[in-house]
Each structure stands twice: as structure tokens, then as C-alpha cells.
Amino acid sequence: xxxxxxxxxxxxxxxxxxxxxxxxxxxxxxxxxxxxxxxxxxxxxxxxxxxxxxxxxxxxxxxxxxxxxxxxxxxxxxxxxxxxxxxxxxxxxxxxxxxxxxxxxxxxxxxxxxxxxxxxxxxxxxxxxxxxxxxxxxxxxxxxxxxxxxxxxxxxxxxxxxxxxxxxxxxxxxxxxxxxxxxxxxxxxxxxxxxxxxxxxxxxxxxxxxxxxxxxxxxxxxxxxxxxxxxxxxxxxxxxxxxxxxxxxxxxxxxxxxxxxxxxxxxxxxxxxxxxxxxxxxxxxxxxxxxxxxxxxxxxxxxxxxxxxxxxxxxxxxxxxxxxxxxxxxxxxxxxxxxxxxxxxxxxxxxxxxxxxxxxxxxxxx
Amino acid sequence: xxxxxxxxxxxxxxxxxxxxxxxxxxxxxxxxxxxxxxxxxxxxxxxxxxxxxxxxxxxxxxxxxxxxxxxxxxxxxxxxxxxxxxxxxxxxxxxxxxxxxxxxxxxxxxxxxxxxxxxxxxxxxxxxxxxxxxxxxxxxxxxxxxxxxxxxxxxxxxxxxxxxxxxxxxxxxxxxxxxxxxxxxxxxxxxxxxxxxxxxxxxxxxxxxxxxxxxxxxxxxxxxxxxxxxxxxxxxxxxxxxxxxxxxxxxxxxxxxxxxxxxxxxxxxxxxxxxxxxxxxxxxxxxxxxxxxxxxxxxxxxxxxxxxxxxxxxxxxxxxxxxxxxxxxxxxxxxxxxxxxxxxxxxxxxxxxxxxxxxxxxxxxxxxxxxxxxxxxxxxxxxxxxxxxxxxxxxxxxxxxxxxxxxxxxxxxxxxxxxxxxxxxxxxxxxxxxxxxxxxxxxxxxxxxxxxxxxxxxxxxxxxxxxxxxxxxxxxxxxxxxxxxxxxxxxxxxxxxxxxxxxxxxxxxxxxxxxxxxxxxxxxxx
Numbered sequence: 092x093x094x095x096x097x098x099x100x101x102x103x104x105x106x107x108x109x110x111x112x113x114x115x116x117x118x119x120x121x122x123x124x125x126x127x128x129x130x131x132x133x134x135x136x137x138x139x140x141x142x143x144x145x146x147x148x149x150x151x152x153x154x155x156x157x158x159x160x161x162x163x164x165x166x167x168x169x170x171x172x173x174x175x176x177x178x179x180x181x182x183x184x185x186x187x188x189x190x191x192x193x194x195x196x197x198x199x200x201x202x203x204x205x206x207x208x209x210x211x212x213x214x215x216x217x218x219x220x221x222x223x224x225x226x227x228x229x230x231x232x233x234x235x236x237x238x239x240x241x242x243x244x245x246x247x248x249x250x251x252x253x254x255x256x257x258x259x260x261x262x263x264x265x266x267x268x269x270x271x272x273x274x275x276x277x278x279x280x281x282x283x284x285x286x287x288x289x290x291x292x293x294x295x296x297x298x299x300x301x302x303x304x305x306x307x308x309x310x311x312x313x314x315x316x317x318x319x320x321x322x323x324x325x326x327x328x329x330x331x332x333x334x335x336x337x338x339x340x341x342x343x344x345x346x347x348x349x350x351x352x353x354x355x356x357x358x359x360x361x362x363x364x365x366x367x368x369x370x371x372x373x374x375x376x377x378x379x380x381x382x383x384x385x386x387x388x389x390x391x392x393x394x395x396x397x398x399x400x401x402x403x404x405x406x407x408x409x410x411x412x413x414x415x416x417x418x419x420x421x422x423x424x425x426x427x428x429x430x431x432x433x434x435x436x437x438x439x440x441x442x443x444x445x446x447x448x449x450x451x452x453x454x455x456x457x
Numbered sequence: 458x459x460x461x462x463x464x465x466x467x468x469x470x471x472x473x474x475x476x477x478x479x480x481x482x483x484x485x486x487x488x489x490x491x492x493x494x495x496x497x498x499x500x501x502x503x504x505x506x507x508x509x510x511x512x513x514x515x516x517x518x519x520x521x522x523x524x525x526x527x528x529x530x531x532x533x534x535x536x537x538x539x540x541x542x543x544x545x546x547x548x549x550x551x552x553x554x555x556x557x558x559x560x561x562x563x564x565x566x567x568x569x570x571x572x573x574x575x576x577x578x579x580x581x582x583x584x585x586x587x588x589x590x591x592x593x594x595x596x597x598x599x600x601x602x603x604x605x606x607x608x609x610x611x612x613x614x615x616x617x618x619x620x621x622x623x624x625x626x627x628x629x630x631x632x633x634x635x636x637x638x639x640x641x642x643x644x645x646x647x648x649x650x651x652x653x654x655x656x657x658x659x660x661x662x663x664x665x666x667x668x669x670x671x672x673x674x675x676x677x678x679x680x681x682x683x684x685x686x687x688x689x690x691x692x693x694x695x696x697x698x699x700x701x702x703x704x705x706x707x708x709x710x711x712x713x714x715x716x717x718x719x720x721x722x723x724x725x726x727x728x729x730x731x732x733x734x735x736x737x738x739x740x741x742x743x744x745x746x747x748x749x750x751x752x753x754x755x756x757x758x759x760x761x762x763x764x765x766x767x768x769x770x771x772x773x774x775x776x777x778x779x780x781x782x783x784x785x786x787x788x789x790x791x792x793x794x795x796x797x798x799x800x801x802x803x804x805x806x807x808x809x810x811x812x813x814x815x816x817x818x819x820x821x822x823x824x825x826x827x828x829x830x831x832x833x834x835x836x837x838x839x840x841x842x843x844x845x846x847x848x849x850x851x852x853x854x855x856x857x858x859x860x861x862x863x864x865x866x867x868x869x870x871x872x873x874x875x876x877x878x879x880x881x882x883x884x885x886x887x888x889x890x891x892x893x894x895x896x897x898x899x900x901x902x903x904x905x906x907x908x909x910x911x912x913x914x915x916x917x918x919x920x921x922x923x924x925x926x927x928x929x930x931x932x933x934x935x936x937x938x939x940x941x942x943x944x945x946x947x948x949x950x951x952x953x954x955x956x957x958x959x960x961x962x963x964x965x966x967x968x969x970x971x972x973x974x975x976x977x978x979x980x981x982x983x
Contacts, residue, residue: 298840300832307829310818317778317815318829318884319801376820376868 129372129382133389140396147399155278159271161391162281163188163344167358168365168383169292170336175366176296176378177329178309179235183224184362186246187334188341189355191217193254195342196350199262206266210342217338218331220246225327235330243359250352259350271347281343285384288336293380305329306377361411364390368418376422390414459523461486461666462507462539462635467517469502476502477513478690484635484666489657491677492670493710494687495903500670503687504639508541509534522634538634540613542641546605548597548612555580555593558612583615584608588659601764603649606641607656614660636660637668642676649764654680672903674706675932686710711905718911721757721918721939722955728755732789734923735775735892740783742774743767746947747783750775752923754891757914759934760927762944762967769810771944772894772927776800776807778815787892801830804891808881808898810927812874816881819870823859824850826869827884853883858909875906882913893917893924899933911937931960943967 140148147153167184174181195213198204204212220242227238271281296302307315308322316322344354368390369383370376390410397406462484469477477499484490494500505511507519509531519526521537548557558580564571565579580593589607597605614633638657642650654676661667669681677684677698684701686693686709693709733751740748744767752758762768774781777797785792787803800807809815817826827850828835835846850865857879859872869877878899885893898914899907914937918924928934934941940954943966951966 294839300836300841303825303829303832303841306821306825307818310820311815313815314818315829317776317797317807317809319798320829321798 125371126373126375129368129385129389133385133392136389136392136396140392140400143396144399148396151277153395153399157388157391157395158282159279159347161387162271162279162285163340163347164358164361164365164391165285165384165387166288166340166343167337167362168369168387169288169380170333170340171362171366172369172378172380172383173292173296173305173336174235174326174329174333176302176309177305177326178312179228179326179329179333181224181239181330181333181337182236182359183220183239183243183246184333184337184340185355185357185359186243186250187217187220187337187355188344188358189352190220190246190250190253190341191338192341192345192354193250193259193350193352196259196262196345197253199264199267200259206264206270210270213342214335214338217341218335220338221331221334222327224334225330228330229323229327235326239330243356247355250355254352256352258352261349267346271343279347281347284339284343288339289380289384296380301325309378360415361387361390364411364415364418367422368414371418371421386414386418458486459520460484461488461522462637462668463518463520465518467503467506467519468514469499469506469511470514476690477506480517480687480690480692482668482685482692482695484668486634486664486666487661488682489661489667489669489680491681491684492668492687493672493674493677493684493706494670495672495711495905498687499690500687501639502690504541504637504670507534507539507637522631536631538631540633540636542606542609542613542636542638544640546609548605548609550598551596553594553596554584554591554600554608557597557608558583558593558615561612562615583611586660586663587611587614588656601649602645603652603656606645606653610636610638610656610660614665633665635666635668637670639670640672641669642671642673650676672710674703674710674904677701677706678703688712707904718908718915718936720915720935720937721755728753728921734788735925736786736789737775738784740771740774740781740785742779742781743770744947745770745774745781748944748948750942750949752892752925754921754923755918756940757918757924757926757938759938759941760925760944761929761931761934761941761963762950764929766944766967767947768927768944769896772807772896772925773809775925776805776894778807778809801888804888805894806885806888806890806892807894808885808896810897810900812877812881817869817877820868822866823854823869823872823880824865827853827880827887830884830888849887853880853887857883857913859883875902878902878910879906882910886913886917889920890917890922893922895924895926895928897928897930898926899928899930907933931963934958934963935960 167188170184170188171181191213194216195209198209198212199206224235224239224242227233227242228235231238269280271279271284273280275283296305304315304320304325307318307320308325312322340358341355344358345351348354365383365386366378368386369381370378372382372385373379374382394407394410397403397410460483462482464480464482467477467480468475480499480503482490482492492500492503502511506513506528507526509526509529512529517528519528521534521539524537526537526539527533549560552560555576559576565575566572577593584591584593584607587607587610589604589611591600591604591608597608600608613636616632642653645653650673657667657669658680669676681698683695683697684706685695686706688710731754734754735750735752737748737750740750744765746767748767748771750771760768760771770779773779775785777792777795777800781794785794787800787805790803792803792805793799797807813819818829821829824846828846832841832846834849835842837845847865853859854862854865859876859879861867864872869880872880878901882898893914895914899910902910911933914924914926926934926937935958938958940952941958941963942949943951943953943963945967953962953966
């Protein structure tokens with residue numbers, strides 16, 4: 092028998108005796124150390140680095156820099172997040188983004204395509220990657236971890252084929268640069284794309300039946316299926332969404348920072364770190380959109396600050412790696428544990444029902 | 458001879474609340490003593506004190522085989538000869554029975570190598586001592602659930618004779634005096650329970666005192682010598698088993714009368730005039746072979762049969778939870794196999810037998826589980842309205858008396874088994890199903906919650922649902938059903954209705970040897 096948190100339901104005789112009043116619980120200020128730990132950490136980073144290197148760190152340019160460099164990381168984190176909620180790993184998001192980003196460059200530089208068709212084709216490639224991922228996972232019943240790991244490698248090969256392994260020149264069109272770098276309220280416009288995508292993801296995950304089904308399928312696929320959720324189709328869709336979002340992220344990356352043959356894999360780990368760290372924030376125990384966003388910026392602020400202070404190049408990799416492992420360990424240790432607030436509520440509920448039982452006992456023995 | 462287990466004035470308080478209040482109990486050598494109590498009555502606290510996990514309040518006394526127990530010391534508990542079989546058996550499923558038995562005490566070795574033959578003999582003897590005859594080389598995963606519990610008992614009772622094991626292992630431990638089992642049948646289907654009880658009787662016959670903790674009333678008669686009832690931490694009394702009938706026992710156990718469930722007695726003429734709501738013909742699914750079945754609105758149809766007869770596959774096949782061949786019609790319209798969403802749209806509800814594996818999403822909240830099947834009422838202007846959802850869930854909490862009342866947004870795994878099952882009932886009844894398929898609807902649920910669920914089943918049928926209940930609990934079928942279909946070899950063997958519907962006729966029907974088939978007596982329950 093496990094520890095019983097609640098009393099079993101019995102049909103107790105109606106009480107006439109007043110139930111002894113429960114002691115008024117002491118009002119405690121709940122600072123939500125667990126749910127909001129990321130926010131506190133963020134504040135701590137800002138204070139520490141603010142005092143350490145006020146000239147470098149406490150400037151609007153640092154804020155702008157973090158916002159735009161992390162926008163793509165944030166978008167890729169969303170691409171990881173959606174399939175993850177459905178219980179599917181998508182490890183191909185980085186390679187996918189790299190491919191679509193480079194395709195966009197090649198189409199413009201070598202084929203002289205105009206901007207709009209270029210964007211369209213690039214994003215469609217991202218979607219197609221998602222379709223194929225879904226096909227492999229759903230139809231061939233290959234574990235998504237393996238399927239997308241392999242797919243990532245295949246996509247990297249495609250990217251090298253498309254570019255001939257040559258570093259492409261930057262497309263010279265104002266539209267291409269303005270796509271991400273156009274200033275809006277002082278920030279480069281790309282951060283607003285992230286915001287828009289996050290809002291859409293938030294809406295889908297938290298406020299639509301589809302989001303509920305995603306969570307159910309991720310939590311227990313068989314139970315979800317027996318509740319009428321079409322788990323296979325949903326998994327497929329989640330991987331397509333992941334592919335589409337990575338496609339968008341890839342194009343935005345090359346528009347923002349220029350062509351590169353290796354940026355994809357570098358974005359994968361921070362994305363996973365953010366998603367897992369995010370699942371310990373705001374809605375602990377659940378993969379969630381704003382937790383993920385918070386994690387992206389907390390990590391970025393920490394890395395940026397340390398780099399400004401030390402100038403060391405290894406800090407980013409170290410920070411992200413430690414964060415990923417730590418986040419998963421944290422998530423595992425708190426799985427199934429009720430939050431502090433709930434624990435207290437359960438305790439009072441148990442005490443209350445004990446008191447009731449005692450009253451019944453006194454009555455029946457009398 | 459001193460009692461196997463003697464408990465005097467044992468109390469335990471956590472903070473201000475007393476969970477065990479001057480508890481007294483003796484178990485004589487060779488006696489089977491059942492301790493009955495609802496969830497939360499203090500049973501597990503008692504076991505934890507005996508096993509040395511909890512320290513009781515000062516003043517209590519426990520003697521095992523005459524020796525006084527040092528509280529809070531698992532070593533003392535073991536040294537005195539106290540042995541435990543917990544609900545979670547703790548067997549390594551992929552390992553053999555032999556490895557499971559000897560991994561604790563150690564293997565007989567010479568020069569570091571396991572002496573296979575003597576290890577086998579040790580294991581065989583240990584199994585035989587508790588009345589089990591299974592091959593020690595078998596992996597635990599290949600055993601039935603009763604046999605697994607048997608292996609756990611054998612492991613608990615295992616005492617290598619001095620010198621049998623080499624080196625430091627041959628401590629020559631004391632003979633086990635008391636065996637304490639914590640709800641060993643909670644996960645067992647009813648027909649397996651009988652086997653386990655037989656094993657326990659064999660064990661008791663060797664002179665061990667057995668304390669058997671459970672909330673299943675039906676295991677008392679014909680098995681136990683004495684029974685004690687624990688309610689809210691207080692020992693109500695101890696009786697010799699023949700002195701006590703079932704109704705009195707229930708009264709003692711829950712401290713109130715249990716309202717009787719009134720089954721719908723005969724097939725209803727009004728609905729029988731209509732075509733059947735569920736109509737399956739030539740159904741094939743695993744052990745189900747060409748079964749034909751009809752069920753009408755307003756009735757509760759029972760399905761029973763031994764494990765392996767196909768009984769456990771029928772409902773899942775009808776719903777589309779498992780692969781099937783053959784035709785299933787709901788209100789005349791054929792149902793696509795494998796499309797649970799279409800089955801639900803057609804008005805079918807299916808409660809699987811395994812709550813954890815396929816019944817519920819344990820990490821989601823009670824609310825999310827309850828509304829998963831149908832979110833339409835809360836979907837307004839492109840948003841799921843949580844306020845509407847919470848209000849509706851609160852109504853179901855009220856209706857089923859789910860505790861804790863304010864737990865609407867708590868993960869389902871924080872609820873007790875009975876409350877989880879109530880929530881899953883609510884999840885389906887919310888749909889006002891035309892067809893309600895219930896697989897083991899009250900397994901692992903205590904008496905109070907069980908009665909509540911039974912009332913809901915009958916109420917759903919009265920409201921016009923065609924209910925089909927598949928259960929290993931014959932009492933449950935007799936309580937609920939207007940007719941019971943007995944399944945054998947994947948087909949309906951017999952239909953039992955009306956006055957004939959009693960546990961004894963059911964038992965007779967499914968244990969009766971079919972003519973010509975000389976079965977090897979696989980089901981010793983008859």
C-alpha cells in the first residue's frame with residue numbers, strides 16, 4: 092500500500108456535532124522559488140553582471156544583441172517543443188534549419204530568385220522534412236529519437252550537396268536584410284517574429300483542443316487513443332509543425348547573420364536545453380511555451396555576461412550543456428511531486444478529514 | 458509455544474493525528490489471521506512499524522515468536538523471524554525464479570562459481586515449501602500473477618539451512634515465525650486469488666503465523682481462522698471467522714450500512730422489442746474466435762470466463778482498442794475497426810481494465826482527464842474556456858463524491874485508486890453513452906467506492922445505455938447484471954439470466970469440463 096493522501100470515500104452518517112474548527116493556517120508569503128526560479132536567476136545575472144561590467148553589460152546594445160541573437164534559438168526551441176509535448180523528439184531541427192537557410196541563400200545568389208518565392212520554397216522544404224519525419228515515425232514505427240537523428244545527418248548531406256560545400260556569398264538585396272534586421276522600436280524585427288510564433292504556439296498548446304490532445308498523447312499514447320485522440324495523426328502533425336518552424340528559423344538565421352554551413356547543429360543543443368529547463372518553470376512538470384522562452388533568455392543572459400567578463404569562447408557550450416543535464420535532472424526529481432502549495436493544501440485536507448473521522452468515532456462510540 | 462506475533466498497546470501519532478491507537482493483535486503459529494481495513498485505516502502504518510520502518514509511540518510492545526522487537530530496526534524484525542510480502546512484489550521480471558529466490562541470501566558457490574545443481578535444489582525446496590511446483594529456471598515474466606506472488610512468498614520464507622551456502626552467507630538464520638502480507642491480491646484477478654490462498658494455507662501448515670492484510674472481504678471465509686477489523690486506527694474487534702457473516706463484517710469495516718444495489722432483474726420487454734444496440738457477428742480477436750453477441754439498451758449484460766477464454770479481449774475488440782476481424786454494429790451502423798474516435802462518436806464508451814497502462818493519463822490533471830473525450834462545450838470563440846470546464850468538472854466531483862474535493866487541477870496520480878476510477882467513470886458517463894463497455898470496473902477499489910460505482914452502472918442502464926461488464930468478480934456480475942454470458946474457448950458457452958443468476962451457477966458453468974476435452978485441471982478454483 093502506498094501512502095494514502097486522501098481518505099476513502101465513505102457514506103458517513105450526517106454530522107450534527109460541529110466539526111472542530113481547523114487551526115487558521117499561518118499566512119506564508121509564497122515567493123514561488125520553484126516555479127519562478129528562472130526569473131530570480133535572470134534577475135541575479137543582471138545584477139551581478141551589471142555591477143561587474145556596468146559599461147559593457149548594462150547597455151541597450153547588449154539588450155538588443157541578446158534579443159536578436161536569441162530569436163532564432165527561441166524559434167528552434169519552439170520547433171523542438173511542439174513535438175516534445177506530443178512525446179516525439181525532433182533532433183533534426185538544427186540540420187533542417189541549416190538546409191532551409193542555405194537553400195534560401197543559394198536560390199537568391201545563384202538562381203537570382205526574388206525574395207518571396209525563395210522564402211516560400213525554403214519553408215516548404217522545412218515542412219516536407221517534417222512530413223518525412225512523421226512518415227518514418229508513424230508508418231515505419233521507428234522511434235522518433237532515431238528517425239530524426241538519422242534525418243539530421245541526411246539533411247546535412249543535402250545541405251552540402253546544395254551548396255557544393257562552398258561558403259556562399261551574402262545575398263545582396265535590401266529586402267533580404269530587412270527581413271530580419273529592420274528596426275522596430277529599437278529592436279531588430281526578428282524578435283517580433285519569435286514573439287508572434289510563441290503566441291501562436293501558446294494559443295495552440297494551452298487554448299485549443301489540439302493542444303490538450305498533444306499533451307494527452309505525450310503523457311500516455313494508449314490512454315489518449317482509447318479516449319478518441321488520433322495519436323498517430325497527431326504525432327505526424329506535431330513533427331510537421333516542428334519542421335515548418337525550423338524552416339522559418341533557418342531562413343531567418345541566414346538573413347540575420349549570413350550564410351554558414353555549420354550553424355544548425357550549434358542551435359540544436361540550446362533548443363533542447365531551453366525546452367527541458369522550461370519544463371521546470373512557470374508550469375513545472377510540463378513542457379510549456381513561456382517557460383521555454385524564459386529559459387532561452389536566462390541562459391543567453393548568463394552566457395553573454397560571462398563572455399563579456401572573461402572573453403572566453405568555451406562558455407556558451409559549457410553553459411548550455413550543464414543547463415540541459417541539470418534541467419532534465421531537476422525535471423526528473425520533481426516528477427509527480429505536488430507543488431509546495433498543493434502539499435500544504437493536502438495536509439490541511441487530511442487533517443480536516445481526520446478531525447471529521449474523530450468526530451464520527453466519538454459519536455458512534457457514545 | 459509462544460504466539461507467532463503478539464502486539465500490545467501499539468500506537469502511532471504523526472504530529473497531532475493518531476493513525477494507530479492502542480492496537481492489539483495476536484497471531485498463533487499456523488494461524489491465518491486476516492486484518493481488514495479500508496484505505497487509510499492504519500494498516501500500512503502497522504506494517505511499517507513491524508518491518509522497522511516507523512518508530513511507534515512509546516509504550517507499545519511487539520513480540521515475534523516470543524522475542525521482543527526493537528522498534529525502528531529492520532534487522533531486528535528480520536532476525537526475530539518476521540517476513541513480509543509487500544504489494545509491490547519487488548521481483549526482477551527478466552530474471553529466472555531461481556535468481557530471484559537466491560539473489561538476496563546468496564548463491565551456493567564453490568571457488569566463486571555458482572553450484573548450479575545445488576542452487577536448483579535449494580530453489581525447488583523453497584518453492585515446494587509454499588506449495589508451488591514451478592520450474593525455477595523459468596523467467597518471472599512468464600509466470601501468472603498468482604505464481605509471482607507465490608514466488609515472492611517463497612523468497613520471504615526462504616531460509617537456507619546452515620552450511621548450504623558457502624562462506625559468510627551461512628548464518629543459519631532463525632526460522633521464519635510470522636509472515637505478513639500487504640494486500641497480496643490487489644492486482645490479482647479473482648480466479649487467481651484462490652490459487653494464492655491455497656499456497657498460503659500450505660505455508661501456514663508448516664507452523665508459520667500469517668497476518669494477511671487486505672480490504673477484500675470475500676477472501677475471509679473459507680480461508681482465515683480469525684479476522685480483525687481496523688477502522689480509523691482503532692481495532693474494532695477480532696472474531697473467529699465462523700462467527701461472522703458478510704453483512705456484519707461490512708458494517709464493522711465501514712462503520713455504516715451499505716446501501717444495496719438493485720439490479721435490473723429481467724430483460725426489459727420495451728427495449729427488447731427494438732433491435733439490439735450492440736450487435737457483433739463473427740468477431741475474431743486474439744483468443745476470441747467467431748463470437749456473436751447482442752446487447753440491448755437498458756440492460757446490464759455480464760461477461761465472465763476464465764483467463765484465456767477470450768473474456769478479457771471482447772470489450773476491447775468491440776470498441777476498437779485491439780485489432781479485430783468481423784462486424785460490429787452500433788444501432789445498426791457498422792463500426793470501423795481501430796477507429797476509437799468514430800466509436801466514441803457513435804456513442805460507445807470503453808473503460809479498460811488497466812487504469813495505469815491504458816485508462817488514464819496519470820500526469821495530466823483530473824480535469825484534463827475527465828474532459829479529454831469531449832472538449833466541445835468549452836470551445837468558444839477559438840479558446841478553450843477553462844472556467845466553464847472547471848465548473849463542469851466540479852459538478853462531476855460532487856456527483857461522484859471524489860476526494861479531495863478541491864483537487865480538480867491536481868495530477869491524476871495524486872488521487873487514490875478508488876477516486877481515479879470514479880473520475881474515469883465520470884469521464885465516460887459525461888458523454889451519456891449509448892453503449893458502456895466496462896472491463897473490470899472495480900478492480901482494486903474499496904468497498905465504499907465499489908458500491909458507488911455499482912449504483913452508477915445500474916443508473917446508466919436505467920437511463921437507456923446498453924451496458925456490458927466484463928469481470929472476474931462473480932459477485933459483481935450477480936449484483937449488476939440482468940444476464941451473464943459465460944465465455945469459453947472464445948465463444949459464448951451459456952447465457953444465464955433471472956433467478957438462475959447466482960455465483961454458484963456461474964462458477965459451475967465456467968468450470969464444467971466440456972465433453973471430450975480432458976483438461977489438465979488448470980483451474981483449481983473449482
